Amino acid sequence: MDGVIHIPAGERGVIRLFRLDMRPEQAAFLKEPGALAQVLGVAALDPDQVEIFPVSDLEDIGLAGYLADGCGVPRAQVEEDRGMLDALEGHVLLIRSRAFDGAETRLTPAEQIILVGTYGERQTDWSAPPATAESAKPYSAPKLPPRQARTQARRIGAVLFAVVMLLAALLVWAVAV
Known part of the structure; x- marks a missing residue:
């Protein structure tokens, strides 16, 4: 060859x-x-x-x-x-x-x-049957009512604010000590 x-x-x-x-x-x-x-x-x-x-x-x-x-x-x-x-x-x-x-x-x-x-080399078989479950369809997740979505967003925001404030307080305490 x-x-x-x-x-x-x-x-x-x-x-x-x-x-x-x-x-x-x-x-x-x-x-x-x-x-x-x-x-x-x-x-x-x-x-x-x-x-x-x-x-x-x-x-x-x-x-x-x-x-x-x-x-x-x-x-x-x-x-x-x-x-x-x-x-x-x-x-x-x-x-x-x-x-x-x-x-x-x-x-x-x-x-x-x-x-x-x-x-x-062995090739990967990428073939698969199409997903037919109802949950696999786009936008199939249940939507939250607007009031509940706002409440959930506020909770998430409050938790993030508390974590940031706690970290800031720890940083001030560490610098002071």
């Missing part, structure tokens, strides 16, 4: 996994500001949306488990690549779509950065 990787404008919920075919010191250097963007051939990346780590840090969970449980990739999608993910060694790079700030981007990674897979 060499060459240019096209990131469309507005892309969301995609994680790209790269294998870093380099020494640990070189992989650590990619965490420096601007270094990763330079080797990927882009102007800038959001560092909060990028992870670089050795696969051995994942110990028992493994890379497949990290993608499924830690990154929200559907387990069925990870299971398709489990053998390949379990065989990876050394350092890996995870880049989320949010790293590109919604802009159309063309990645031209250095030859030591090899795209291993592209995974989609």
